[in-house]
Amino acid sequence: MPQLNKLRTALPGDIGGNTAALASARLRTALTVFFALDGFLFAGWVVRIPAIKHQTGASAATLGLALLGVSAGAVITMTLTGRLCRRFGSHAVTVACGVLLSLSIALPAQTHSALSLGLVLLVFGAAYGGMNVAMNSAAVDLVAALRRPVMPSFHAAFSLGGMLGAGLGGLVAAGLSPAVHLSLLTGIGLLVTALAGPVLLRHPAPVVPERADTAPAGRSGQRLSGRARKVVLLFGLIALCTAYGEGALADWGALHLEQDLHARPGIAAAGYSLFALAMTAGRLSGTALLERLGQTRTLVAGGATAAAGMLLGSLAPTAWLALLGFAVTGIGLANIFPVAVGRAGELAGPGGVAAASTLGYGGMLLGPPAIGFLADWFSLPVALTTVAVLAGAAAALGYGARKAAHT
Numbered sequence: 001m002p003q004l005n006k007l008r009t010a011l012p013g014d015i016g017g018n019t020a021a022l023a024s025a026r027l028r029t030a031l032t033v034f035f036a037l038d039g040f041l042f043a044g045w046v047v048r049i050p051a052i053k054h055q056t057g058a059s060a061a062t063l064g065l066a067l068l069g070v071s072a073g074a075v076i077t078m079t080l081t082g083r084l085c086r087r088f089g090s091h092a093v094t095v096a097c098g099v100l101l102s103l104s105i106a107l108p109a110q111t112h113s114a115l116s117l118g119l120v121l122l123v124f125g126a127a128y129g130g131m132n133v134a135m136n137s138a139a140v141d142l143v144a145a146l147r148r149p150v151m152p153s154f155h156a157a158f159s160l161g162g163m164l165g166a167g168l169g170g171l172v173a174a175g176l177s178p179a180v181h182l183s184l185l186t187g188i189g190l191l192v193t194a195l196a197g198p199v200l201l202r203h204p205a206p207v208v209p210e211r212a213d214t215a216p217a218g219r220s221g222q223r224l225s226g227r228a229r230k231v232v233l234l235f236g237l238i239a240l241c242t243a244y245g246e247g248a249l250a251d252w253g254a255l256h257l258e259q260d261l262h263a264r265p266g267i268a269a270a271g272y273s274l275f276a277l278a279m280t281a282g283r284l285s286g287t288a289l290l291e292r293l294g295q296t297r298t299l300v301a302g303g304a305t306a307a308a309g310m311l312l313g314s315l316a317p318t319a320w321l322a323l324l325g326f327a328v329t330g331i332g333l334a335n336i337f338p339v340a341v342g343r344a345g346e347l348a349g350p351g352g353v354a355a356a357s358t359l360g361y362g363g364m365l366l367g368p369p370a371i372g373f374l375a376d377w378f379s380l381p382v383a384l385t386t387v388a389v390l391a392g393a394a395a396a397l398g399y400g401a402r403k404a405a406h407t
Contacts, residue, residue: 008009009241026148027142030199032157034094034135037192039161041105041126044185046252047169048109051178058114066118073125074132078358081133085350090137091200095193097131098182102189109179120123128362136355140345141205149295151285151342159280163273165378178238232352238299239340239360241394242333244389247367249275256314256380263319271326278327282334296402303395306332307388314358314384329387336394343401363390 050333053063084093104127107120140156165185172181250272290298306329313325337360344356367387374383 018139022393024142025148026199027203028146029143030196031094031135031139032154033192033196034098034131034163034200035154036161036164037098037126037158037189037196038101038131038135039158039163039325040165041101041183041185041189043162043165044169045105045108045124045182047166048181051173052108052111052117055109055178056111056114056117058117062114063117066114067120068119070125070128071121071361073127073363074129074361075358076264077129078133078354078361080326080354081130082137082349082351082354084130085134085137087317088212090134090350091203091206092142092204093134093331094131095197097127097199098132098193098197099190101127101131102186102193105189106179106182106186109177109182123350131348132361135349135355136195136341136357137345138205140342140349140353143342147247148287149286149290149342152283152290152336155335155338156280156283156286157274158211159283161281164275182208191309210267218256228347230357231401232348233349233359234397235340235344235347235352236356236359238397238401239337239344239356240363240396241303241390241397242306242336242340243360244365244367244390245329246279247364248371248384249326249329252371252375252380252384252386253313256384257322260379260381261316261319261322267319269322274323275326275330276395278330279334282331283338285337286335289335295343297396299339299401300338302332302397303391303393305329306334306336306391307395308332310388310391311385314381314388329391332391336398343396 005039051061055065056066058066081093101124104120105126108117111117111120135154139151143149143151169181176184253271253275254268257263257271258265267280286298293301309325309328309330309332311325313322313329316325317321341353341356341360344352348350348355370386371380371383374386
């Protein structure tokens with residue numbers, strides 16, 4: 001029997017189960033690589049934004065408009081990728097988006113105006129958004145076949161890739177032009193895709209036989225029931241609440257430490273790094289946490305922990321206490337987004353992943369400007385407490401979704 005058929009039909013303990021387990025392990029490794037590559041490439045672009053701003057001669061306002069190209073491209077593609085995954089398979093779409101993302105990351109360094117930058121960022125954002133939906137959809141299928149809650153491990157790889165991409169970018173920023181740096185990232189991305197992509201292309205998404213007849217309607221292309229749509233929306237809102245905090249801390253955490261708590265620039269810059277490191281550590285332990293507590297308790301405990309951490313981070317009287325609060329927030333938020341996106345995918349297939357990811361990405365976009373407006377009206381510490389409010393809301397929504405979650 002060909003290995004492909006064994007992967008799709010054999011379960012652990014059946015004839016061919018060892019072959020299926022080996023193929024599943026290879027799929028998990030390949031998907032982990034794509035998650036890490038996604039974070040690596042995106043972070044590599046982000047660290048070169050100041051240099052691209054100088055190259056294009058853009059003002060802060062026009063640069064902000066150009067950067068909306070990433071968001072617009074991502075959101076538009078996210079809403080369409082679910083259909084592409086159902087038609088061509090999430091594995092093929094993941095590989096195609098990996099190639100497009102690797103090629104498009106070199107384009108911003110070739111622009112010399114804010115308008116041209118915005119146009120190429122539409123392409124980059126489209127590839128980034130499509131890859132996020134496709135690889136999360138593939139991960140949902142593999143998690144179902146493995147029957148283990150390993151979704152957080154994929155998102156941990158994304159976080160690790162982002163940390164590596166940002167660190168490498170910081171090291172080479174002074175010695176390499178944006179064009180050379182981003183072209184090198186193109187080469188790395190294409191090489192990694194060429195190595196990991198064939199594993200995904202050789203094997204379609206695994207299917208567990210006894211669950212095939214009870215698969216969610218969204219997987220088979222049937223229309224979702226009204227209740228299923230509401231549950232998917234609920235998990236999408238949970239993802240939004242989490243991503244809001246991540247976006248807010250990325251843009252405003254360092255300023256809060258330096259402006260409000262008078263931390264030195266080096267300490268202030270370490271704020272988001274500490275948050276990201278704590279989030280990565282939380283995701284690395286996420287599978288064990290889910291196996292021990294279940295989805296509902298993980299959502300509730302994570303949201304409550306993040307709320308407490310962010311209250312400390314925003315209202316603490318010293319920088320060191322604020323840093324501790326940022327770390328606690330990272331640990332609390334770590335597994336909420338993976339659980340929410342994974343559960344939406346279980347309910348509605350790639351369409352559910354697309355819906356939850358789009359809402360989550362919207363939260364990441366909403367956070368920074370919302371904090372800015374609130375800081376002008378009140379103060380930055382008060383504005384940052386909204387992260388705690390939404391983390392608490394995620395906990396409440398997670399508890400409200402307990403009947404729809406596998407505990």
